[in-house]
Amino acid sequence: MRKSSAWHALTAAVAIGALVLQTALVIEGASVLVDENPPTLATRLIRLVAYFTIQSNLLIAIASFLLARDPSRDGTRFRSLRLAGIVGITVTGLVHFFLLRPLLDLEGASYVADKLLHMVVPALAVIGWIAFGPRPRVERRAIEVSLAWPIAWLVVILVAGAATDWFPYPFLDYDEKGWGSVIVVCVAITALFGAVIALYRYADRKLRT
Structure with missing residues (x-):
């Protein structure tokens, strides 16, 4: 229990440190995907929260904090939070590595924040889930929430993008990429979430903690 609590x-x-660092960079005018004409502070902060990376890291931070206090924590709401967080952070790491990493050329604190959010936190979260669980925790309600969240996020981002002409990730910019490409990406992302959820559900039943 001590090892589990310490890891979480x-x-x-x-x-939390990565989120604070990234927020500080945004306040200073820096961002992961840099704009040539930086918007107002309020707009920058709203856009920061719009990043799926930030949302998934926030869920992991909350779930891990709760598990650090009680490694055997349970409950319907917690199961949904935990599964959504671990699935979201896994997809965050995969999408970053295969789609976004080649597009970024960061230095200094921006580089550190990027690696923490997209690589270190995903690695810690996944290793912690495998090693310490707790399990079993994957149930139908948690699965529904974990799949509904990214779908709702995609819908909101695409609708907001039509009004603001801003997209958190270049592969969702239908003005530049075209609707055909964006639809394919959305279907692929949804399928990826389904596959990751299925993998965690299988592992939840087979692994022991």
């Missing part, structure tokens, strides 16, 4: 505490601390 470490994960929460790194996630």
